[in-house]
Amino acid sequence: MHIKHIVDVSKLPLSNKEWNELVSQNETNTLFQTYEWFSSWYKTFSDTNDLCFPVVYDGETPIGFAPLALSKKSNKSITLQLIGYNNADYLDFITPTQKHDAVNLIFDYLLESVENWDRIILNNIPYTSSTSGLIEDACKRHNLHYLKNKSIRCPYLQIEGRQEEVDKLLNKYSNKRPLNYFRRQGELEYRLLTDEEIEKHLPEFFSQHIRRWADTPSPSLFNNPINQQFYINLTQQLVDTDWLHFSVLELDGKAISYHYGFDYDGKYYWYKPSFNIDYSTRSPGSLLIRFLIQSAMQHNRQELDFTIGNEAFKKRFTNKVRNNVNLQIFRKSRTFWIHKALQHTGKLKRRFFE
Structure with a gap:
């Protein structure tokens, strides 16, 4: 098993059919993982996002990938995020087979071979996906700090x-x-x-x-x-x-x-x-x-999924709730402690005004 890192969208080694076949077998299989979603999003936002696309191979066959983008913020920090981060309600790696080894290989590659990032933000990973747990284990293995929020509610109506x-x-x-x-x-x-x-x-x-x-x-x-x-x-x-x-x-x-x-x-x-x-x-x-x-x-x-958000109107039309997980991984300890303090301050503010 090995990685090929794609930075040019024209060099993607998968057709849209091959891409979607992998998605159909994935733990997280929603429209937000499809080639059509990726293509639309990257065509729209590529001016402010550089492709960072590790593909996992078993021999000569692509068996998984992490559709990521490097996004430069106004404060000069560089964030690595799953493509669709500002629009998609469910995000994940596409690793339908040999997932434990594939996710660890991707994470190790991002840490050791992709140098120009300060923070990895992996938002809206469904709680039912094993990805967040595997990433947490990888952070511990590399002694990296991370923040986790697993209370992102996704109400739905089971029919x-x-x-x-x-x-x-x-x-x-x-x-x-x-x-x-x-x-x-x-x-x-x-x-x-x-x-x-x-x-x-x-x-x-x-x-x-x-x-x-x-x-x-x-x-x-x-x-x-x-x-x-x-x-x-x-x-x-x-x-x-x-x-x-x-x-x-x-x-x-x-x-x-x-x-x-x-x-x-x-x-x-x-x-x-x-x-x-x-x-x-x-x-x-x-x-x-x-x-x-x-x-x-x-x-x-089977259902009407109302996706992320706990708006009051959804309670009238739903009978179940799922959760998403948000993860932030920090390359530098100082950056972690700054964000942790900001997160704590935000919680205090919400508690005071509720």
Whole structure:
């Protein structure tokens, strides 16, 4: 078993089919691990991220890889992160076979042969993946400091085997009230956008999201054109797959809510919603979730994964919770102690104001 380090995207030794075959066997297998996601993200953000892509070989055959990027921050420190770090809800190494040896080989290579990094940030690794435990063991073996947060909540609605429970949830008065209101206003239709319609609807989706968050402490990510471009690139990559689930809720033909999400490996994934703020008091976003759940049931999907975030609205529509793990590995002890102090201060602030 050996490593080849790829720094030029044109030299990747895997076709998109070979890449996705490895992903399909991986412990973490979501759309965020696919070649289409990687390609879209790197095409969009390569100006500020250098590829750092260790590929594990068994003889002449690639059996795994770590899709990483070197990101230079304004304070001149250089961070090594999994590609998609600012957009993906689930991240991981792609090491479906001989995982213990593959992860250790990757980590040793990053430590001994990749010199220009100060910190490795591995965020949003599912708690069910063995990767975080293997990385912790490797840190201890090399006497490296690390910080770990394993409380990143990922609520989801399990549908498979619990259809009766989901029906009761949908029939709660609080969840039916938006449906009753909008049906009285006109013709209500929820539908999946066709490939031909998506290009027309993306600008309205962006506009809705920008208006929705304009007067809040967290302005829309779509204020930055590069984030709009990422969604455009991702859409173009996914248009030939069945994985993009971009749906719209319309009242008399006018879009009152959108959801840009995914349909992958028997599950729906909640990713980016928007709604027309003219109807904000009538909960168009909640109504869209209702239709999304009904669609998942009709198509025999196992679950609707609401991905990372513990927003209050998710509690109304979910029945289980997973967790992600965040890891930070430090090359220098001084940097570790600075970040540990900052983390402790942040916890104290949250405790004081809660």
